[in-house]
Amino acid sequence: MTLAIEYQVKVIIEAVKASISPAEAYNISIILPWFSEFLGRTNKDFVSADLLDLTAFCQERAKTRSERSMNRLIWSLRTAIQMLVNAELRTDNPALLLPFFAKTTTPPNYSIKRAEVDALIAWQRCRLQQTQGPRYPFELRGLVLVCLLAAGITVAELVGLDVADYSSNGVTAGRNGSRERLVRLDDLASAAASEWFEYRASIPAADESLFPASLPPWTRLGVKAVSHVVARIIEAGGPCYSHLTAGTLYRSMYAAIVEDGHGWNLAIGAGGRKTVPSVVRPAPSIEKLAVMVERFHPLGSCIPQARVDD
Template identity: 30%
Template sequence: MLGMSPEIEAFAAHLAQVERASAHTLRAYVSDLRQLAAFLGERGIALDAATRDDLRAFLASRFSANTAATLARKQASLRAFYEHRVRMGHLADSPARRLVFPRRRLSLPNVVAVDDCFAIVDAPSRRTPAGLRDRAALELLYGAGLRVSELVGLDVGDLAHESVRVRGKGNKERMVPLGSRALDALRGYLGRRPELRPKGSALLVNRRGGRLTARSVARHLARYAAIAGAARHVHPHALRHSFATHLLDMGADLRGIQELLGHASLSTTQRYTHVSAEHLLQAYEDAHPRARKK
């Protein structure tokens, strides 16, 4: 690859061919490592000569310009790269092993109110194939908690009796159950899908018959949120956040939510417990007579 050191190029090939990393993960890791190589190069340090202190200095240089999630990913990139160098026999030990860096407080997910979610999902027309498609898409985002990339990657063959097979991050598959509203929306759309003249197996197709894109989903969602009079700008991931938070509000088990969302780590899912607690506190302050300010 153009402008890439042999060390990074070998690691990128390993990610693509052995780990089967997604294109998004591959781009992110390579970008992180190019930044590291540039940082070290300015100091006359080769990638294989970097120490733990050098890596800490690199992360510190990115602290103000990146979110907590991005910094955490950069740490993961460094660990994966140097572990690969050790496995290949180029290093005796990884300088990224036990690499600890002060974490920022993770920002809490944006959550849309239940009434707004219902209004958004009900906004598309039920009279047109495109409207029925959009209603089905919104039901899968909010009713099943899919990532938008998972949504647009669905094929018709991924639909089962009352569930859908989803390919998540790292091409990991999971089965997600579908509620009655999502099933009704899908049946309504599938009955009219042929009118969009699909050119392949994609579940959600555009007016030209091709696979619907994530950008199109975001654009349609913004329009329906405006029609519904939602209190804030709504993006596809906000519906996924709302799916998880509303389940917690209703007493769902955290481990079950982790499986539904396809999170590899429970700590990722635990962010929603803080949001759920805030929601409950706000509901108490808004509604309970003992909480109202005098």
């Protein structure tokens, strides 16, 4: 880094710290060395850099960064160069012409096959039967967590379960909230939960959590801990389950109800939701659209059949 660039970095950091915040100054202090190293290849600095230099730099960084991270980087570049403009070291801010990256959102996967989830549960059950000694409670807890997720209880609801939430009728999820509901379990899940409930009585936990930690002080398991346990089971199951996550196990309950032909209204009721989740469905064919127009449009019955067939 040349003396000129070091001076420009100092001006930018101090200006950002004084006019915006120390946190923003810290973020920009991370990005500026990357940009200065890039500009050093063409013997330029922050004052002489133009739009082409900024674009090339962003294209290079975009190879290893997400859209959200790139948008943050572009915002920091705009702020940094604007500080030079305010200090009258530049007359323009070409970073303002950099377009933000379009955020691509991955819709939740509600098309997971219930048979795959059932196969994972059966595999963990066989693994539990082959386990002996101190590892048995760990594998039992993992089986119960997977079963409860597949029954439609979210990870956030799992960590909030207390001993009082378990009964012979099932598990009360989301207690004292808008999504409170009784989740009934199948025979395998009910047997595993009953066995875990008996073992839980031997854990001297400080609270009434249904899933305390396995080591002192036996505090309530957190979201990350539950997700880690489930991810470990999925990884041990092999590549055939690698596409599963704690979220897909939970959403498989919705998929199973819809697959059975009961519709989304029943599915969202079983999951304690109030609205149908955002699901990407394939576009209907032209033939189906024609039938929909004929059936539901106010003037549909007046449309000649020949035009509908077209």
